[in-house]
Amino acid sequence: MHRLEKRGWLKSEWGVSEANQRAKYYQLTAAGKAQLSRERDRWSQLVGAIGRIMNPAGNE
Numbered sequence: 801m802h803r804l805e806k807r808g809w810l811k812s813e814w815g816v817s818e819a820n821q822r823a824k825y826y827q828l829t830a831a832g833k834a835q836l837s838r839e840r841d842r843w844s845q846l847v848g849a850i851g852r853i854m855n856p857a858g859n860e
Contacts, residue, residue: 801826809835 804810809832817823828836 804832807835808832 801810801812805812808829810826811829812824812826815823815825
């Protein structure tokens with residue numbers, strides 16, 4: 801989480817939980833949302849490539 805904060809993808813703030821305990825809350829920044837979108841695209845490409853390798857004829 802600290803690494804994501806350093807990169808500007810998350811922001812955090814301290815608050816109080818429902819159990820009345822001190823808790824740190826995280827939120828995606830605009831840059832974090834953009835990075836998440838890029839990572840989803842990369843993941844989809846990887847899954848597609850593995851699918852083509854595992855099922856080269858397209859048979860299901």
